[in-house]
Amino acid sequence: MPELPEVETIARGLAKRVTGDVIESVWLGSKPEPLKSPASVIAASLEHSRIATVRRMGKYIVFDLERVDNLPNVVHSFPAKKSKRGKSDETAGVSAHQEAPQAQWIVHLGMTGRLQVCEPQAEVAKHTHAILHLASGRELRFVDPRRFGRLSVAQSGDFDAGGVEPLEVELDRFNELFRARNTPIKSALLNQKLLRGVGNIYADESLFRAGIRPRRRATAVTQEERTKLFHAIKDVLKEAIKLGGSSVSDYVDADGKEGFFQLRHRVYGREGDPCLVCKTPIKRVVIAGRSSHYCPKCQK
Numbered sequence: 001m002p003e004l005p006e007v008e009t010i011a012r013g014l015a016k017r018v019t020g021d022v023i024e025s026v027w028l029g030s031k032p033e034p035l036k037s038p039a040s041v042i043a044a045s046l047e048h049s050r051i052a053t054v055r056r057m058g059k060y061i062v063f064d065l066e067r068v069d070n071l072p073n074v075v076h077s078f079p080a081k082k083s084k085r086g087k088s089d090e091t092a093g094v095s096a097h098q099e100a101p102q103a104q105w106i107v108h109l110g111m112t113g114r115l116q117v118c119e120p121q122a123e124v125a126k127h128t129h130a131i132l133h134l135a136s137g138r139e140l141r142f143v144d145p146r147r148f149g150r151l152s153v154a155q156s157g158d159f160d161a162g163g164v165e166p167l168e169v170e171l172d173r174f175n176e177l178f179r180a181r182n183t184p185i186k187s188a189l190l191n192q193k194l195l196r197g198v199g200n201i202y203a204d205e206s207l208f209r210a211g212i213r214p215r216r217r218a219t220a221v222t223q224e225e226r227t228k229l230f231h232a233i234k235d236v237l238k239e240a241i242k243l244g245g246s247s248v249s250d251y252v253d254a255d256g257k258e259g260f261f262q263l264r265h266r267v268y269g270r271e272g273d274p275c276l277v278c279k280t281p282i283k284r285v286v287i288a289g290r291s292s293h294y295c296p297k298c299q300k
């Protein structure tokens with residue numbers, strides 16, 4: 001399952017490829033699961049829209065769209081100039097062009113979802129649930145064999161991914177979020193209403209770096225430890241994003257098998273293997289149904 005760094009990498013790769021392009025038409029498959037908004041609403045929101053930006057929010061990929069219904073010769077204007085949000089074009093002598101409401105296309109990749117940018121003649125993969133025909137002649141396809149991925153639209157750009165961005169959160173806010181939680185610190189890290197996008201792997205790796213056992217109550221974590229954890233989360237995510245950047249083209253273009261260069265996990269998935277710091281065997285416990293990995297010596 002792609003975690004925050006992978007989603008960030010995919011979003012950056014997509015931004016490079018499709019920003020400024022215009023969605024001319026949309027084909028949606030008949031499987032209902034991937035469609036979190038009605039198919040007709042998705043199609044109506046996407047068609048004749050320019051992709052203004054592509055970005056990550058939590059583990060969602062968000063395409064900010066601008067209507068281009070009123071603009072003639074859309075095809076010839078690609079790549080289009082980005083219009084500034086909220087600014088109107090009303091200047092003397094120029095006919096006012098009404099700023100249309102902005103919509104967003106929201107993609108969650110689930111377990112196996114992927115977005116491909118390809119030429120129209122490229123073979124359509126099995127389990128393709130959406131094809132966007134772009135003015136540049138290319139297609140943006142959503143493929144998802146296991147169908148845990150979700151496509152939806154938010155009108156007027158008001159999508160709320162919930163929680164706080166772990167890469168943007170400041171220490172004061174981080175303290176506020178975690179200080180009073182009476183749950184294991186690991187569960188608090190996975191709670192998407194607090195920090196959005198931290199998944200199992202990066203929670204375990206961050207707790208190892210901060211020297212905190214996953215089962216510790218968040219309330220029992222000291223200020224000093226919490227500060228360490230704050231930095232560990234950011235470091236671990238940034239390192240993973242840096243590594244992911246070099247493999248993005250493979251992932252987006254090809255059939256998804258390439259995967260990412262991953263951080264060498266220090267604890268995640270290493271049950272019984274020696275700790276890289278102290279050689280103590282790594283332990284695995286289940287907390288709230290999720291595997292947690294830690295070093296019983298390095299983590300208190």
Ligand SMILES: [Zn+2]
Pocket residue numbers: 275276277278279280295296297298299
């Ligand atoms: Zn250790």
